[in-house]
Amino acid sequence: MVAYWINTFTAIHDEERLAAYVELAGPAMRAAGGTFLARGNPAHAFEAGTTERTTLIRFESVDAAVAAYHSAGYQAALEALGDGAEREIRVIDGIE
Template sequence: MTVYWVNTFTAVHDEERMRRYAALAGPAMLAGGGRFLARGNPVDVLEGSALRTTVIAFPDAAAARAAYESAAYQEALRVLGDSATREIRVLAAVEE
């Protein structure tokens, strides 16, 4: 079952470390079988704050978790450190 990894940054404290994180995290997600559907700052905000968000499709929840736990993504997280605050959710796709 396809799942969607939704990563929302609620605060960024260090833009340079954020850029370094993104340079490592993107390839780690692709290597883990992810496919980017959307990423970046919102084009419009209807409610809430303007936050950076990433949406990545994975074939299943196990693949999303494996990508998160991979050595490559853990290195990206080490670079990010405490330079940002964020939330990550993995959601099941709607079956039609």
């Protein structure tokens, strides 16, 4: 069953570190089988919705998304980001 990786930046402290992360994270996610479906700031937010930068990536399974997180390429991206941002990452099952 497909899965979706939802990454929301709750705070950005260092734009340079964020740029270094983005440069490494994109290729790492694609190498792990991820397909970017959306990224950027929300066009609209309702109720308690946040307006922070969000990324939505499709994977073939939860296991594939979790493996992407633990991959050497993504870990290098996390190292580049360091304390440059705070994020919330969720991996959820898709609907059949």
